[in-house]
Amino acid sequence: MDRRMFCRTAVAAGVLTAMPVLSGCERKAPVATEADTSLAAVSLDGASIELERAAIRELGDAMTGPVILSGHPDYDSARTIWNGMHDKRPALIARCLSAEDASNAVAFARDNGVLTAVLGGGHSWPGKSVCDDGIVIDLSQMNAVNVDAEAQRARAQGGALLSGLDAAALGKGLVTTAGVVSHTGVGGYTLGGGFGRLNRKYGLTIDNVTGAEIVTADGTVRRISADEEPELFWAIRGGGGNFGVVTEFEYRLHPFERNIFSGNIVWPVDQARDVLEFYAEWSAGLSDEMYVGPNIATMPDGNRIIMVDVVYNGDPAAGEAELAPLRRIGTPMVDDVQLRDYSYLQTINDVPFGHGIRSYAKNGMVKEWTQGLVDTMIDADDPRVFVGNHVAGGAVKRVGELDTAFPHRNAEIMIVIAGGWMDPEQDDELIAACREYYRALEPHLGGYYDNIDFDGDEVPGNYGPNYARLRAIKGRYDPGNQFRLNSNIEPAEA
Ligand SMILES: Cc1cc2nc3c(=O)[nH]c(=O)nc-3n(C[C@H](O)[C@H](O)[C@H](O)COP(=O)(O)OP(=O)(O)OC[C@H]3O[C@@H](n4cnc5c(N)ncnc54)[C@H](O)[C@@H]3O)c2cc1C
CATH class of the missing domain: 3.30.465.10 (Uridine Diphospho-n-acetylenolpyruvylglucosamine Reductase; domain 3)
Known part of the structure; x- marks a missing residue:
């Protein structure tokens, strides 16, 4: 699937399409100079504070990695994360090269009571790995x-x-x-x-x-x-x-064995009911080796499709046999499930999900496929919304809900509702479209995966x-x- 498709539809939680990298930020902040004795920042609870330059210099001396301030040639690239909707300007970025660097940065942040973000790969949908006027503890160079x-x-x-x-x-x-x-x-x-x-x-x-x-x-x-x-x-x-x-x-x-039986089967959306009704029953009995989940998306030519993403982690012949009943449903436009290098599969979405896209996502866990869920997915369908998934069940389900902090163990699948676009003028409309679709599905969902949720507004209840x-x-x-x-x-x- 290409980037236009993703844009037309909306993003996909670890699923589809391509986007050009957004151009750099035009907003210029005043560049702090050596003559300034302090740097404006915010505290943990958002109050204005001043960071002493001497303390920042001390942090710089203690760290092996650089401390990056506005005006540094790396400042803009260091504060830019994946979702183009976030344009935050930290007071300082402590770029760590070791655990000791991270320890020094944490001590500085705590001693100065400054708002603290931690930056890993920068894919936070709600943009929580950067902040305005705080410190970013940047791990991007600790990537071995x-x-x-x-x-x-x-x-x-x-x-x-x-x-x-x-x-x-x-x-x-x-x-x-x-x-x-x-x-x-x-x-x-x-x-x-x-x-x-x-x-x-x-x-x-x-x-x-x-x-x-x-x-x-x-x-x-x-x-x-x-x-x-x-x-x-x-x-x-x-x-x-x-x-x-x-x-x-x-x-x-x-x-x-990295040569893995995998690919997509695609049908026009008018066959979505047949595909979803079949999938709802058939998927309950699948082996742990079979990973297959339905997505609904809009193609670059405007056509709406339903597509399953298939990965069989086992003997390809057994995979073919297990997949056969799904392949007989309706009249697919495309069926390219075949042997593929797993590393190809793992990078196939990298360009469609390129940095700079503006994106909103919500998701919910499905414990059981019901007719009501299928009906709602079809009735509420909106060409601006991408409907993706992460399949669960199998080994995910065999871990107890109290065994790790992640509690949603009894779900069969996570349904992801997402949007992806480039024009800031579309923010409100496309976020609203995703939320509306989500609201329709909500009665069929129970709990959500925090990592693919823009709002993340039900933390206590979601941890159950x-x-x-x-x-x-x-x-x-x-x-x-x-x-x-x-x-x-x-x-x-x-
Ligand atoms: C395009 C895309 C595809 C995705 N695909 C999948 C997928 O297939 N499966 C899936 O499960 N999820 C997926 N996600 C969701 C992803 O797991 C989350 O966005 C996750 O938070 C990204 O981690 P990050 O380190 O890149 O993000 P960051 O933005 O760097 O950080 C996210 C959060 O984690 C914290 N954090 C990051 N690193 C550390 C660290 N080392 N120590 C302490 N805190 C840290 C940050 O402070 C922030 O709160 C996808 C997201 C995107 C945008």
Whole structure:
């Protein structure tokens, strides 16, 4: 699918289309000079404060990476994130090269009470990895991934991208669950849960995290795992960036045959009812190897289509046999499911989802396909809205809702409603169109995946039975709520 299709339709949660990179920001901020003794900033709760230049210089001296202020040649590129709707101007950007750098940046932020954002891969839909007038703790240069093939483990620095994780693992005949756009950061992606094409067999990405290194609000660099600080380790697997700056993740890897039976089957939208009604029944009995989910999108020529994304992680002949009944539904316009290199599949959406697109997304978990859901998807259909998905079930479902901080284990699929466009004039109209479609579907949804949600406005309820435990852990490791630019968990009082 190309970028025009995505634009016409709307974005897709880790699914479709292409966009040109937006041109640089035209707004100019005054450039601070050495003569200034302080720099205007905002506190954690938004009050105006002044940061002493001497303290900023001290931070710069302590760090191996640079401290970037407005006027620095890298300032604009460093503050630019994926979603073109966000144009934030931080007071300073602490570009970290090590866990010690991150620790120094956290200590500076805490001592000065300055609003703090943590930047991994920059794919936050609501733009929470940058901020106006605060500090950005920038991990983008901490992007190394190392694989120990014998131990079947990968270690990825907190600012690595999924492309780095996939490439390092596939190079050794191994893999773990990773999302469907390769320039997504491992940081926010993993901390929120991590849905990808292999999750029915291997679980969410958090189900494959075996340890991490994290800098907490007190500046301490901690190694955590099921044995070391297990509560904190539990919390980072689904609790987002609430607990500190994760400078390294360790992942379990699986032996993998990268030539994988995969592709798309596409029908005109007037066959959507047949496809969805069949899918609703058939998908309940699928093997863990089979990942297949329906998308509804508008083609560049204006035609609306329904398309399934198929990935079979196993013997291709078995995949063909399992897929056969779906292939017999209606009259597909395209059926290109065949053997493909998995790395091709994992990068196929990179251009369609290029940086700079303006985008809104919402999603909801579907526990069971019902006739009512199918009817609503068809009745409420809107050509401006992209309807995508991340398939769940399988190994995702076999983990208990209390076993990690991510609670939505009993869903069969996540339905994603998204929009993608380039013209700021369209912001209001296309956001409203997505919200309206979502409202129609809402009675059939239960809970949402925070990582693919622009609004993120129901944090306590969405964590359900895990929220009280998350609050207690937040209260212990970040009592001052230094890390609040995320789906924020209110720290419990000690
Ligand atoms: C085009 C696109 C495709 C996507 N595809 C998928 C997909 O296939 N599967 C899926 O599950 N999700 C997907 N997502 C959602 C994605 O998981 C989230 O947007 C995620 O937050 C991105 O992480 P990031 O590091 O790139 O983002 P950032 O914007 O850098 O950060 C997002 C949040 O995480 C925090 N954070 C980031 N890194 C760290 C760190 N190392 N330590 C502490 N906090 C940190 C930030 O402070 C911020 O609150 C996609 C998003 C986009 C835009």
